[in-house]
Amino acid sequence: GVTPVIRFRNPDDGIVTWNDAVYGPISVSNTELDDLVIMRGDGIPTYNFAVVIDDFDMQISHVIRGADHINNTPRQINLYKAIGAPLPTFAHLPLIHGEDGKKLSKRRNAVSVMQYDEMGFLPETLFNYLARLGWGHGDDEMFTREQLAEWFDLSDCSRSPAQFNMKKLLWLNHEYMKKADNARLVELLKPRLEKRGADLSKVKDLCGLVGFLKERENTFEALADASMLFFADNPVDASSLPGLLKDKEEASFEAMKLFVEKAPSIDWKKDNIYGLMKEIMDEKGVKVLHLAIPLRVLATGAEKTPSIDATLQFIGRDRVLARLKEGMDQWAKQSAGN
Structure with missing residues (x-):
């Protein structure tokens, strides 16, 4: 009357060792590993078994994932060996912590790229900032996608958790806004101004206005708010x-x-x-x-x-x-x- 599961018979002794591309040599004793379930009673394979079969089938050369998966790796290595599959290179990247020092979570932080778009960040800002979390190329803070592709190496990744810093993100966005073409910024800004009720015909030189204000503001939302001064027709009042x-x-x-x-x-x-x-x-x-x-x-x-x-x-x-x-x-x- 019991629907059985299928378990993997993990070796009783010996040590599982791999040279992690970020953390270097890591060893785990087989005595610390249990006989893990690889097939549930309902016939659905478990994660640790499914990823090994999928990686083998797809001829995956590098398994690059968060450091919270390090504990899964020795179990998976034993599974690779059991089916006679070559081991891929494993690389575990440090997690990103929020400003509160806790692991970044959608319950406490904005984690969707669309949220950052709504907050007024340029896509190149977010790309650059995320690439810089847990990895670096000397003192370079700003770089293109092409430079990242040329410079990136797993050995340059940090072993410590990166901390998300909103002040740094705002600084970076300000730098990108200052460098951005004014005509491009105008097109990105127009929907935000129209949403605020601005009559765009009131300002003849939108490119000039954006070029003037972008030196002062660090997001599109702030830029749109500052721009409304030039579209508003507040009642004239000399009483003050x-x-x-x-x-x-x-x-x-x-x-x-x-x-x-x-x-x-x-x-x-x-x-x-x-x-x-x-x-x-x-x-x-x-x-x-x-x-x-x-x-x-x-x-x-x-x-x-x-x-x-x-x-x-x-x-x-x-x-x-x-x-x-x-x-x-x-x-x-x-x-x-x-």
């Missing part, structure tokens, strides 16, 4: 300017009037915008912040932005001047009321 400018409010107001008057006549590039600001600062005797603060607040609705000259360039002259004129009217009425 008196508190920000304090005793320089009147001088700032006069400087801004001059900026709005002269801005239509310049070529709308950041160098020219800053040149106009410098001209007005010298003429009115005000500091850069006394002109930059109202420009920022009225043109963007934010008190902090990237450099104001480049910000104004990418928002575009027409949109900037329309917002500045509306803000100046508010500001004048506000001052008259006080």
